[in-house]
Amino acid sequence: MEAATFAGILGAVFGSFLNVVAYRLPRHESLITPASHCPKCGTPVKPYDNIPILSWLLLRGRCRSCSQPISARYPLVEALTGALCLGAVLVHHSAVGIALSVILILLVVPAALIDLEHRIIPNRITGLGAVLALLIGLALDPSGEPERLIAGAAAGGFLLLAALAYPGGMGMGDVKLAAVMGLFLGAAVAPAIMVALLTGVVLGAVVIARKGAREGRKTAIPFGPFLAFGALSAVFVGPQIIDVYVNHFLH
Numbered sequence: 218m219e220a221a222t223f224a225g226i227l228g229a230v231f232g233s234f235l236n237v238v239a240y241r242l243p244r245h246e247s248l249i250t251p252a253s254h255c256p257k258c259g260t261p262v263k264p265y266d267n268i269p270i271l272s273w274l275l276l277r278g279r280c281r282s283c284s285q286p287i288s289a290r291y292p293l294v295e296a297l298t299g300a301l302c303l304g305a306v307l308v309h310h311s312a313v314g315i316a317l318s319v320i321l322i323l324l325v326v327p328a329a330l331i332d333l334e335h336r337i338i339p340n341r342i343t344g345l346g347a348v349l350a351l352l353i354g355l356a357l358d359p360s361g362e363p364e365r366l367i368a369g370a371a372a373g374g375f376l377l378l379a380a381l382a383y384p385g386g387m388g389m390g391d392v393k394l395a396a397v398m399g400l401f402l403g404a405a406v407a408p409a410i411m412v413a414l415l416t417g418v419v420l421g422a423v424v425i426a427r428k429g430a431r432e433g434r435k436t437a438i439p440f441g442p443f444l445a446f447g448a449l450s451a452v453f454v455g456p457q458i459i460d461v462y463v464n465h466f467l468h
Contacts, residue, residue, distance in 0.1 A: 221306040224319065228302025229269040231323055232295035239294075239330035242339050258283035269295040298326055301449065308453055313357035318452045320349050321401040325445035328394060332441030338390030343397050350400035361403065369399030372406045391440045398448050405455030412458075413440070413447030 234248075241248055253262040260282040266272045273292040280287060305318040324346045328338050350369075354362045373396025380387040399406040417440060424436050451458070 221303050224306040224315075225299045225303030227299075228319070228322075229295045229299030231302070232298030232326070233267065233269045233291075235298060235323065235327045235330075236291050236294050238327045239334075242327070242341060243331050243335040243337060255280040255282060255285070255287075257285040269299070294326065294330070298322065301326075301452075305452055311358075313353065313361070316353050316357060317350065317401045320353065321346075321398070321448055321452060324349075324397070325394075325448045329442040329445035332390070332439040336388075336437070336439050338388070338394050338441050340390075340393070343390070343393040346394075346397040347400060350397060354400070365400050365403045367399075368403045368406045369396045372396055372399035372410055375410065387440060391444060394441060394444050398444065398451075402448065402451050402455060404459065405451040408455050408458035409444075409447035409451035411447070412450045413443040416446055417443040 237248060237253065240246075251261070253267055254260060255262065257280060260280070263281070266276065266281055270292045273287060273289075276287070278287050278289060279285065301322045302319050305322060306315055309315045309318055324342055328342050331342075332338050347369075350365070351362075354365055373392050376387060376392045376395040380389060380392055395406070395410060398409055402409055417438070420438065420443075424438065428436065
């Protein structure tokens with residue numbers, strides 16, 4: 218439990234950095250300099266005002282210098298990332314399982330945020346993810362690496378076919394993210410993709426029901442957040458989904 222608590226705290230700290238990544242990376246700004254500052258008045262954020270979740274609550278969601286509101290997205294991302302990292306340590310019991318799960322969480326959170334706002338998934342996220350997945354897999358579980366490589370190729374190939382068949386509905390960023398998910402999840406990428414597709418279809422149906430068929434089909438919905446949700450689902454219940462499918466549909 219101590220390890221899980223530490224992972225939760227560290228995850229919240231990383232969540233604070235992921236907010237910076239989600240804001241600066243698509244704007245081609247440095248992730249290091251300048252230091253965190255108020256986007257309204259430009260005043261640098263003091264270390265004691267940069268404590269994940271707690272500082273936002275103590276400041277009542279406002280800048281100490283100019284009193285302008287600070288988006289609730291910041292503490293929510295910090296809390297979500299911390300909770301996900303804590304949960305990953307509780308669910309997985311091997312070093313490779315924990316490492317791959319936590320790093321995948323730290324990759325898909327900013328990928329989803331950026332795709333929601335900018336309709337892109339930066340290559341710097343998927344490229345870094347691919348490198349980290351390979352390094353962790355080879356260092357901690359080399360015997361499982363062939364399966365993860367096959368899963369990455371299969372997931373990326375599947376979405377590539379979808380992108381080629383329907384260019385307006387799927388981008389190459391989605392293809393790359395799916396391939397990276399396979400490198401982290403192995404066989405569990407299958408239920409991850411399934412969950413992503415199902416949730417995407419459900420939300421699409423809701424949009425069409427509310428806006429009508431003509432307007433609904435014109436509404437652009439980024440697929441990255443669905444892939445991120447599928448990845449997170451696989452991190453926590455991927456093997457169980459596979460077992461249910463095998464036991465109920467293949468027997």
